[in-house]
Amino acid sequence: MDQSHRVPMIGRRGFIAGAAALGALHHPTGALGAMARDADEAVFTTAFPQKGRMILQRTRPPLLETPFEVFDQGVYTPNDRFFVRWHWAGIPEQVDVATFTLTVHGHVDRPLTLGLGELLAMPRIEYAAVNQCSGNSRSLFSPRVGGAQWRHGAMGNARWVGVPLKAVLDRAGVKAGAVAIRARGLDEPVVPDAPAFAKSLAIDHARDGEVMIAFQMNGEQLPLLNGFPLRLVVPGWYSTYWVKMLSDIEVLAAPDDQYWTKMAYRIPDTPHASVAPGQAGYAQVPINRMVPRSFITNLVDGAQVAAGKPLALRGLAFGGDQGVAKVEVSADGGGTWRQAQLAQDEGRYSFRQWHLAAPGPTAGPVRLMARCTNTAGETQPLEANWNPNGFMRNVVETTTLTAA
Ligand SMILES: Nc1nc2c(c(=O)[nH]1)N[C@H]1C(S)=C(S)[C@@H](COP(=O)(O)O)O[C@H]1N2
Numbered sequence: 206m207d208q209s210h211r212v213p214m215i216g217r218r219g220f221i222a223g224a225a226a227l228g229a230l231h232h233p234t235g236a237l238g239a240m241a242r243d244a245d246e247a248v249f250t251t252a253f254p255q256k257g258r259m260i261l262q263r264t265r266p267p268l269l270e271t272p273f274e275v276f277d278q279g280v281y282t283p284n285d286r287f288f289v290r291w292h293w294a295g296i297p298e299q300v301d302v303a304t305f306t307l308t309v310h311g312h313v314d315r316p317l318t319l320g321l322g323e324l325l326a327m328p329r330i331e332y333a334a335v336n337q338c339s340g341n342s343r344s345l346f347s348p349r350v351g352g353a354q355w356r357h358g359a360m361g362n363a364r365w366v367g368v369p370l371k372a373v374l375d376r377a378g379v380k381a382g383a384v385a386i387r388a389r390g391l392d393e394p395v396v397p398d399a400p401a402f403a404k405s406l407a408i409d410h411a412r413d414g415e416v417m418i419a420f421q422m423n424g425e426q427l428p429l430l431n432g433f434p435l436r437l438v439v440p441g442w443y444s445t446y447w448v449k450m451l452s453d454i455e456v457l458a459a460p461d462d463q464y465w466t467k468m469a470y471r472i473p474d475t476p477h478a479s480v481a482p483g484q485a486g487y488a489q490v491p492i493n494r495m496v497p498r499s500f501i502t503n504l505v506d507g508a509q510v511a512a513g514k515p516l517a518l519r520g521l522a523f524g525g526d527q528g529v530a531k532v533e534v535s536a537d538g539g540g541t542w543r544q545a546q547l548a549q550d551e552g553r554y555s556f557r558q559w560h561l562a563a564p565g566p567t568a569g570p571v572r573l574m575a576r577c578t579n580t581a582g583e584t585q586p587l588e589a590n591w592n593p594n595g596f597m598r599n600v601v602e603t604t605t606l607t608a609a
Pocket residue numbers: 287288289290291292293336337338339389390391392402430431432444445446447448449450451
């Protein structure tokens with residue numbers, strides 16, 4: 206879909222206004238000064254450029270989580286509330302749009318150096334897609350595992366506009382024998398000799414016509430912390446592949462043997478990527494497609510509701526790398542299920558809102574659950590998976606209320 210009339214030019218002026226606030230990135234005390242604690246120990250910050258109130262997971266590099274109530278406000282996650290995750294603290298404080306280039310090289314006929322103007326002049330695609338960190342909801346792993354203790358807010362849904370990665374690769378002319386592309390951004394390690402963050406995709410995946418070099422998110426240019434001016438969008442796959450501040454694409458004639466693909470972001474090659482705590486000696490594969498999830502968004506744990514009064518429930522679901530076929534809700538801890546009404550379909554890779562009017566609960570504790578089945582027939586499991594990295598949680602979540 207060509208949305209050129211709606212795409213603002215990436216302008217130097219707009220961007221430098223944002224960059225002025227970026228001092229916070231490199232002056233952690235500024236961020237700490239704006240911290241506040243709430244009852245459940247979350248630490249909030251408003252100190253990061255182009256970001257509103259966020260849960261502070263880490264200051265440097267910034268790890269910012271979307272507060273859960275944002276997910277009840279609509280199917281798209283606003284840019285200023287969209288989560289942020291970087292591996293290395295060497296993040297440019299500004300990007301000069303006049304001199305920024307994307308380089309395509311390696312196993313190609315014509316190495317390219319493209320300016321933003323050239324990319325903006327190419328035919329565009331647009332779709333909605335969920336960006337979810339592999340470790341979203343990690344804090345709920347039991348036994349606990351190391352890594353950022355995300356609640357459910359290391360995910361977000363946006364409308365992305367950009368050019369298909371395929372079109373750029375075709376311009377460079379991928380040579381026969383290419384097996385993968387490796388993408389990296391402008392961010393740099395701050396530790397000597399550490400590997401810069403880079404991720405690979407199989408060449409056929411990179412050329413599927415859907416993987417996108419995005420320059421627009423929810424109708425605006427990308428926030429700096431979400432990868433301004435360009436990022437990869439790999440719909441249906443975990444966001445580790447969604448390389449931000451994308452500046453370099455190398456076409457590889459042999460499998461990627463660098464750290465971030467070969468060693469990091471690997472999951473047990475078992476159903477639900479699940480192993481027993483302490484288990485060893487299992488095969489591993491790179492993390493890949495996402496799996497279905499669903500959330501009740503209008504009621505949270507500990508809420509009090511009136512006994513006997515119908516419960517209006519609302520939430521979000523997504524199918525992973527497929528659309529949402531159905532969402533079922535249980536108000537009795539999984540004993541009986543009723544089908545929720547699905548709101549407008551925003552596309553296969555998007556969040557989908559759902560609604561259900563559940564019968565009035567009897568007095569006492571109420572265990573609410575929502576369960577998504579995707580269009581390939583894959584349903585969320587009732588038992589939580591476990592792996593040492595805390596990846597790919599998609600168990601049916603439970604919200605416990607009290608009816609009185
Ligand atoms: N250049 C770059 N891109 C990156 C990363 C990074 O460290 N550097 N982290 C990845 C990971 S693990 C996640 S979860 C997403 C987070 O995307 P967001 O910050 O836009 O929410 O960015 C991905 N892309």
